[in-house]
Amino acid sequence: MKKTLKNFIFLPVIIAAALAFVFIQVKSKQAIEHQDVEFPVKTVEVLTVKKIPFRTRAVAYGNVEPATVLKAKSEVNGKISYIHPELKQGGSLPKGTTVLKIETTTFEISLDSSKAGLASSQSSLKQIEAEEISAKRSLQIAQKNWNLELAELERVKVLVEARTLARNQLNIEEQKVLQLSSTVQDLQGKVDTYASRKASIRAQIKQSKSQVDQSEDSLIRTEIVLPFDARIGSVSVDVGEFVAAGGQLFEALGIEAVEINAQLPIKHLRPLATTMNASDNTPLANLQDSANLQKAVAQWNLEAKVRIVGGDLNTVWDGVLLRISESVDPIRDTLGLVVAVDNPYKGVIPGVRPPLLKGMYASVEFLAQARDMLVIPRKALHEGRVYVVGKENTLSIRPVQINYSQGQLVVIKDGLEEGDKIITSDLVPVIEGIKLELIESDEFQKEIAALALGIK
Known part of the structure; x- marks a missing residue:
């Protein structure tokens, strides 16, 4: 009983001593120093935004197609009599070269016939013109004779009325006047026909000339001459082959x-x-x-x-x-x-x-011709946003509107201004407001300017 009481008395003393020891240790320990933790300064490459000459x-x-292509076709019927040795696929021939001929015998005969017809018509016209001159002269003579006979008739009438001349003489003079009048009318009618006859002959001459021109044109078309320096494409005919009008001959490509x-x-x-x-x-x-x-x-x-x-x-x-x-x-x-x-x-x-x-x-x-535009490298663009150097060299994330992209460059429509500095290097982590250390490269600026002009 005494032992138990004694233990009960000393237990509070022991606890109090332990608490005092702990209190003294806490009070005597130095205070913990607190330090502010910040992200380290990031070193980045930057580019100063400005308008530069840019070629869209x-x-x-x-x-590739030749600017001039000649697909030569025959304009007349006939047999091929000549082909230039270089008129072959891939061959080259200068302007003015006669490359192909068609047999001309038929066309020469037609031309001679047309010329003969023309000469005959021209000769007929000359003959009619000579006849007309002769007829007009005969008409003039007949008219003079008629006029003289009319005067004689008037004189005979006076004498008959004066009873100094027999009446039968008057009848004779009247008969002569009638005959001369008939002659004048016949000659006048003949002269009047020459105008229509000459018009008919002139029409024949015109037609004959057309036939001559047509024959000469057909004769010319039997010879094919290159109108320009050319390389030869396909060739569709050979010597001795008959070709119809409209038939394909060859293809020539201008050089x-x-x-x-x-x-x-x-x-x-x-x-x-x-x-x-x-x-x-x-x-x-x-x-x-x-x-x-x-x-x-x-x-x-x-x-x-x-x-x-x-x-x-x-x-x-x-x-x-x-x-x-x-x-x-x-x-x-x-x-x-x-x-x-x-x-x-x-x-x-x-x-x-x-x-x-x-x-x-x-x-x-x-x-296009160079125009001043706001241009940045494509790698500086991040899903429609650009990392811009803000105040006190801190990171600012800014959305931009793109006009259009071209290769490694982007033309900015809105969101950036001249003088802004944008980050062109990789940045991790991307936290707005972090401190930046800037590195500007003149060489990169020159490279962008060269790309904008299409030099690289």
Whole structure:
């Protein structure tokens, strides 16, 4: 009993001592220092946004076709008598070369016959004209005789009335007047017929001349002469073969120029169209209205670079935009831009620079004239947003509106201003407001400027 009581007395003392020890230890321990934790400063590459000269570009594709194609057909019936030795597929012949002849015997006979008919008609006309002159002279003589006889008749009448001349003499004079009157009328009638006879002969002469001209024309058409320097396509006839009028002879392809009907998607045409009428700030033509486009193409100063698809990219021909197709292809949603290239055989280097041949598949790069635009690299764009350096070099995320994209560049419509600094390098993590350390590269700025002008 005494032992239990003794333990009960010392237990509170022990607990109090333990609490005192803990209190002293807590009070004597130094306070924990708190430190503010921040994200480390991120080093980023930046680009200063500014308007730079920018050339809008678009690429279209099409097949090369000669600007001039002659599909020679026979204009007369006949047998082939001559073919030039170089009139073969792939051959080259200069302008003015006689390449093919058709047998001329039939046409020469026809020409001689026509000329003979013409000569006969002309001779008949001369004979009639001579007869007319003679008849008119006879008529003049008959009229004079008639007039004299009329005067004599009046004199005889006076004498008969004076009873100094017998009455039968009056009857004789009247008979002479009647005969001369009949002669005058006959000659006058004959002279009057010469006008219609000459008109008939002149009609015959005109017809004969037409026959001569037709025969001469047919004779000329038996000889085929190249109207331009050409390469020969297909040849459909051979010597000794009969060919009917309208029959195919050969195909000749002009070598002075080629054309490419380059098909450009409408969505790629629209950026180019923004350069239309830029000089006078007139409204753009409706892209579906070919008439308006055709008028605008004269002012649409596009540069065209032609390359062979699959060939050396450094092998380039300068083209000229001639016209725009009359309608949009509803299946491919493309519009044809017809480009001409002069002297496609000039500067040919075998194995290096080929000529532009019919059927080659070519690309045509259209470049508009340079205009100042707000341009940024595509890699600076992140799902419609751009990372901009804000106040005190902190990150600001800003949405932008894109006008259009072109290769590695993007043309900005709204959301950025000149002088803004945008981040062009990768940034992780992307937290608005984090501190940035900026690195600006003049070389990258020059590279963007070169890309904008299409130099690279």
